[in-house]
Amino acid sequence: MTLTEHSTDVAAEQTVEQALRPHAEDAFAHELAALAAADDRPRPARWRLSPWAVATYLLGGTLPDGTVITPKYVGPRRTVEVAVTTLATDRALLLLGVPGTAKTWVSEHLAAAVSGDSTLLVQGTAGTPEEAIRYGWNYAQLLAHGPSRDALVPSPVMRAMADGMTARVEELTRIPADVQDTLITILSEKTLPIPELGEEVQAVGGFNLIATANDRDRGVNELSSALRRRFNTVVLPLPATxxxxxxxxxxxxxxxxxxxxxxxxxxxxxxxxxxxxxxxxxxxxxxxxxxxxxxxxxxxxxxxxxxxxxxxxxxxxxxxxxxxxxxxxxxxxxxxxxxxxxxxxxxxxxxxxxxxxxxxxxxxxxxxxxxxxxx
Missing domain, CATH: 1.20.920 (Histone Acetyltransferase; Chain A)
Structure with missing residues (x-):
C-alpha cells in the first residue's frame, strides 16, 4: 500500500468515525464484509449479497466463522423475506406502516446490503419537484452550450438505473400526485426518457426502488392505482410484544x-x-x-x-x-x-x-x- 493510499484510508476512517450518523454501509461495514465472505449462495445481478445473506443482515445471526450479525429489524421473518425477494424481481417495494415502524431504517439497510450504497435517496415532501425523480439541468452549462449530457444533472433514481443499484424514495405519499406519476414509466418500462436530447436511460440489471409511506398519510397524496400496481406492498407492523x-x-x-x-x-x-x-x-x-x-x-x-x-x-x-x-x-x-x-x-x-x-x-x-x- 502506498503512502497516498494509506492516507486516503485513514481519512475515510476518520470521516466515518466523525459522522454523527454514519450511513448503514459504513456503520456496519464489518458485518457486510463478513457476510460477503461467507455467502456462497446465488446473487442476483449486481447484488453485493444473496437474498439469504441480505435477510440475515437485517434479522441477525451468527456466521460459521463466529461473526455475530446484529439484528437491524426485530419483527416477522417472513416480512423481511418478502421484502428482499421483491427487490430480486421486476416489481418495486413499498414499505407501509404507521409512523415509527422502522420503514426508513429498513429501507436504508436493504439498500446497503443489496447495493452497498444507501445514499441514492429522494426525500419526499410537499415541495418535491419532478426533477428530483427524473433529472435536472446545470443552467450555466445549459445557457452556454444548450441541452447536452454535460448539462444534465441526474437524479438519484437515474443514477441507480444507470448503475444497476437500489434507489430510495422516502414518504412517497407526501410527494404531489403529478410528481409521483413520473415513476410509472420508470417502474413499468424500466426506462427514463430524456426528450430534450432525444435519448433515454435504460435500467440495467440490479436496479430497483424502495419507497416508504405511512398509514396516517392516507388522503394526503394518495397513490394512483396505476402507480400502486407497480409496487409490491409490505406492511411493517408495530412490535408484537x-x-x-x-x-x-x-x-x-x-x-x-x-x-x-x-x-x-x-x-x-x-x-x-x-x-x-x-x-x-x-x-x-x-x-x-x-x-x-x-x-x-x-x-x-x-x-x-x-x-x-x-x-x-x-x-x-x-x-x-x-x-x-x-x-x-x-x-x-x-x-x-x-x-x-x-x-x-x-x-x-x-x-x-x-x-x-x-x-x-x-x-x-x-x-x-x-x-x-x-x-
Whole structure:
C-alpha cells in the first residue's frame, strides 16, 4: 500500500468515525464484509449479497466463522423475506406502516446490503419537484452550450438505473400526485426518457426502488392505482410484544448513545420498560392486564418516539445527573410525546396518571416525577 493510499484510508476512517450518523454501509461495514465472505449462495445481478445473506443482515445471526450479525429489524421473518425477494424481481417495494415502524431504517439497510450504497435517496415532501425523480439541468452549462449530457444533472433514481443499484424514495405519499406519476414509466418500462436530447436511460440489471409511506398519510397524496400496481406492498407492523419493543428501544438507544458518548443502557432498562408500557397502553386503549379501558391521545406513540424519549433522558442523566437513567430524566420527554394537543391530550394523560400509574406500587417514583412535570 502506498503512502497516498494509506492516507486516503485513514481519512475515510476518520470521516466515518466523525459522522454523527454514519450511513448503514459504513456503520456496519464489518458485518457486510463478513457476510460477503461467507455467502456462497446465488446473487442476483449486481447484488453485493444473496437474498439469504441480505435477510440475515437485517434479522441477525451468527456466521460459521463466529461473526455475530446484529439484528437491524426485530419483527416477522417472513416480512423481511418478502421484502428482499421483491427487490430480486421486476416489481418495486413499498414499505407501509404507521409512523415509527422502522420503514426508513429498513429501507436504508436493504439498500446497503443489496447495493452497498444507501445514499441514492429522494426525500419526499410537499415541495418535491419532478426533477428530483427524473433529472435536472446545470443552467450555466445549459445557457452556454444548450441541452447536452454535460448539462444534465441526474437524479438519484437515474443514477441507480444507470448503475444497476437500489434507489430510495422516502414518504412517497407526501410527494404531489403529478410528481409521483413520473415513476410509472420508470417502474413499468424500466426506462427514463430524456426528450430534450432525444435519448433515454435504460435500467440495467440490479436496479430497483424502495419507497416508504405511512398509514396516517392516507388522503394526503394518495397513490394512483396505476402507480400502486407497480409496487409490491409490505406492511411493517408495530412490535408484537412488550419484550420485543423494549429490546428494539434498548438496542437503538445504545447505538445512538455510543455516538453521543452517553451512558450505557443496561442500568436504565427498567425505565425503558416503563416508557414502552405507557406507550403501548395508551396506544392500545387498554392496560396491559386488560382490566382498564383507556382513552388514546392524538399522537402515534410509536417505537421511534420511545427511542427519542429514552435518548433524551439519557442525555439529562449524563449531563445533569449521575449517569444513571431514572424516572425524573424521562418524565418531561414522556409528557411532550403524549401531550401533542394540550386541550385534549393533557386530560387523557392526567387521567392515566391518576387511575393507572398511581395504583402501581412499584411505580411510585415514576408517578411523582410525572406529576411534577405535569403540574
Amino acid at each position: 412488550p419484550e420485543a419493543e423494549v429490546d428494539i428501544v434498548a438496542r437503538r438507544v445504545d447505538q445512538i448513545g455510543r455516538s453521543l458518548d452517553l451512558p450505557a443502557v443496561p442500568e436504565g432498562v427498567e425505565e425503558i420498560r416503563r416508557v414502552v408500557t405507557v406507550f403501548r397502553e395508551l396506544r392500545d386503549g387498554v392496560t396491559a392486564d386488560g382490566r382498564t379501558k383507556l382513552k388514546s391521545p392524538s399522537g402515534t406513540l410509536s417505537t421511534a418516539e420511545a427511542i427519542s424519549v429514552v435518548t433524551g433522558g439519557l442525555a439529562l442523566a449524563a449531563h445533569f445527573g449521575d449517569g444513571v437513567l431514572r424516572s425524573g430524566d424521562i418524565a418531561a420527554g414522556l409528557l411532550g410525546a403524549v401531550v401533542r394537543d394540550p386541550a385534549v391530550d393533557r386530560v387523557i394523560w392526567q387521567e392515566y396518571l391518576e387511575t393507572v400509574v398511581r395504583e402501581r406500587h412499584d411505580w411510585k417514583d415514576f408517578y411523582r416525577a410525572c406529576r411534577e412535570v405535569s403540574a
